[in-house]
Amino acid sequence: MKTFILSEGQIKRSILKESYSDKVTMIKNFLDSNFMRARFTKNGDDGLKKDVGVFVQLDSNRLPTDTQLTADSVFDIVQNKFNKIITDKQERDRFIIRVIKDWYSGAKGLKDGNLSKYDF
Secondary structure (H helix, E strand, C coil): CCCCCCCHHHHHHHHHHHHHHHHHHHHHHHHHHHEEEEEEEEECCCCCEEEEEEEEEECCCCCEEEEEECHHHHHHHHHHHCCCCCCCHHHHHHHHHHHHHHHHHCCHHHHHCCCCCCCC
């Protein structure tokens, strides 16, 4: 039998990953079923073109609709849908924001229920 020595920080991160894994997967699946990532170019306030990331809502057949949402709007939808996923409101909000950011950026660990950062 091998002995492993873990720091308190390593143990906390490991416990966090385990306890949030199912919650990450639930929100990821909801986002996959209801939204797709998109970008468009628009004129900024300074007159220069800039890319803007948006979420395109999907219909029941998972086809894109003409509804484009900002990250804030998607956050409100997810927050309303999963309002009991974590009891502490501040922690829940920061958790949902992290999942949405990771989902939009296509973070690889998300499919396994892992976030890029556990900073909430």
